[in-house]
Amino acid sequence: MSLSKYKPKSKLTSSDTKANPSSTTGIPESMVSSSSIKNASTKAPAQQLDQTTQALSQGDTVVDDSSFVHDAVLLQETVAAVLGVKALPKQTEGDVQNSLQLSGIYVDATFGRGGHSRLLLSQLADDAQLIVFDKDPTAISVARKLASEDSRVHVIHDSFATLTDSLAAMGIMEVDGLMADLGISSPQIDDGRRGFSFMRDGAVDMRMDTSRGQSVAEWLEQVDDETLANVLYEFGEERHSRRIARAIKQMHSYESTLELAEVIKVAHPNWQRGKHPATQSFQAMRIFINNELGDVDDFLAQSIPILKTGGQLAVISFHSLEDRRIKQFLQRHSKGQYPEDENLPMPPKRPRYFSKPKRIGPSKAETSQNPRARSAWLRMATRTDTAYQQTDAS
Numbered sequence: 284m285s286l287s288k289y290k291p292k293s294k295l296t297s298s299d300t301k302a303n304p305s306s307t308t309g310i311p312e313s314m315v316s317s318s319s320i321k322n323a324s325t326k327a328p329a330q331q332l333d334q335t336t337q338a339l340s341q342g343d344t345v346v347d348d349s350s351f352v353h354d355a356v357l358l359q360e361t362v363a364a365v366l367g368v369k370a371l372p373k374q375t376e377g378d379v380q381n382s383l384q385l386s387g388i389y390v391d392a393t394f395g396r397g398g399h400s401r402l403l404l405s406q407l408a409d410d411a412q413l414i415v416f417d418k419d420p421t422a423i424s425v426a427r428k429l430a431s432e433d434s435r436v437h438v439i440h441d442s443f444a445t446l447t448d449s450l451a452a453m454g455i456m457e458v459d460g461l462m463a464d465l466g467i468s469s470p471q472i473d474d475g476r477r478g479f480s481f482m483r484d485g486a487v488d489m490r491m492d493t494s495r496g497q498s499v500a501e502w503l504e505q506v507d508d509e510t511l512a513n514v515l516y517e518f519g520e521e522r523h524s525r526r527i528a529r530a531i532k533q534m535h536s537y538e539s540t541l542e543l544a545e546v547i548k549v550a551h552p553n554w555q556r557g558k559h560p561a562t563q564s565f566q567a568m569r570i571f572i573n574n575e576l577g578d579v580d581d582f583l584a585q586s587i588p589i590l591k592t593g594g595q596l597a598v599i600s601f602h603s604l605e606d607r608r609i610k611q612f613l614q615r616h617s618k619g620q621y622p623e624d625e626n627l628p629m630p631p632k633r634p635r636y637f638s639k640p641k642r643i644g645p646s647k648a649e650t651s652q653n654p655r656a657r658s659a660w661l662r663m664a665t666r667t668d669t670a671y672q673q674t675d676a677s
């Protein structure tokens with residue numbers, strides 16, 4: 284069974300119950316005024332933005348994890364890519380003179396602790412706007428604080444898979460630059476309470492958005508051995524998935540990440556030096572429960588209609604399952620190739636929506652300072668002037 288399209292069940296909180304059934308935003312229908320969509324301009328009325336973000340804050344579970352820090356990866360390179368410049372001007376803190384002072388609308392789809400957002404803001408003019416997304420209530424509370432200090436920032440607590448609907452609800456139909464720094468942040472991993480770590484104890488949760496959805500523990504209670512094994516194989520590339528799945532299903536409860544990691548360790552027949560045997564299984568359950576690959580596919584597809592001609596896409600990924608998807612998406616939409624799946628003798632070529640796809644990795648200096656940057660790849664491309672046709676986005 285292929286699991287790519289199999290989405291984990293979402294348990295909505297009371298604040299989500301009026302979600303617009305025709306969209307995937309989870310924004311209550313009442314917030315998405317039809318006049319704001321019909322009269323969509325690129326400028327969003329500030330009050331409407333604030334109402335939207337406030338309504339979405341109800342029911343959030345905000346954990347204080349301020350003792351954990353996140354070092355933004357490929358920081359200068361990514362911000363330069365989103366802004367469409369080769370390199371950023373050399374700047375000292377608070378130095379406005381050496382800022383690019385660009386106008387326009389930009390999106391940071393994964394705010395985290397705002398490392399990329401803050402550098403982006405330092406290069407933007409007063410009339411620019413930065414829309415930030417995150418699923419994580421704690422990241423969102425940091426973003427809201429930044430928004431209260433900088434009126435150019437607007438916050439959306441939702442998945443970046445809702446990109447075009449969420450922006451349309453704010454009256455924004457196109458943007459100048461779009462970035463995502465995929466995966467989880469250091470505070471999410473380092474805070475054992477979030478359940479992502481096999482090194483620190485906590486409940487087996489692993490949800491990025493703790494305000495809704497099913498935790499891994501809840502899912503493990505009811506999943507069958509075969510589906511669990513398929514998840515471990517498909518999202519963790521774990522070759523011993525069946526044996527590990529059986530061992531996990533024999534556990535009496537899923538209250539401790541350290542216990543779960545120990546069971547996987549004992550069941551794993553082939554340990555690799557320098558790598559915890561639960562690494563791939565934990566990655567798999569995390570990717571599955573947060574629908575990470577499905578969200579990335581949806582986000583990439585929506586980058587085509589939302590980016591202006593000349594607009595920039597920049598995406599950082601940390602594992603091959605994601606990087607492969609981004610690479611293939613940019614290849615499909617930048618080469619003007621014939622579609623592989625058409626049997627017609629001469630099917631029409633795919634439109635060239637992107638030009639200049641490029642990949643950058645971290646420097647040695649960055650990886651020695653921040654080991655988590657080791658597996659990062661930044662892929663970027665520029666939107667061409669080819670008009671978007673609805674059937675061609677996948």
Ligand SMILES: C[S@@+](CC[C@H](N)C(=O)[O-])C[C@H]1O[C@@H](n2cnc3c(N)ncnc32)[C@H](O)[C@@H]1O
Nearest residue numbers: 355393395396397398399417418419442443464
């Ligand atoms: C690697 S961190 C980003 C760090 C950020 N660039 C910084 O400098 O602080 C990834 C963030 O993306 C968020 N995230 C992951 N998938 C998401 C999705 N589908 N929609 C919205 N946010 C997501 C996570 O909750 C996490 O906060």
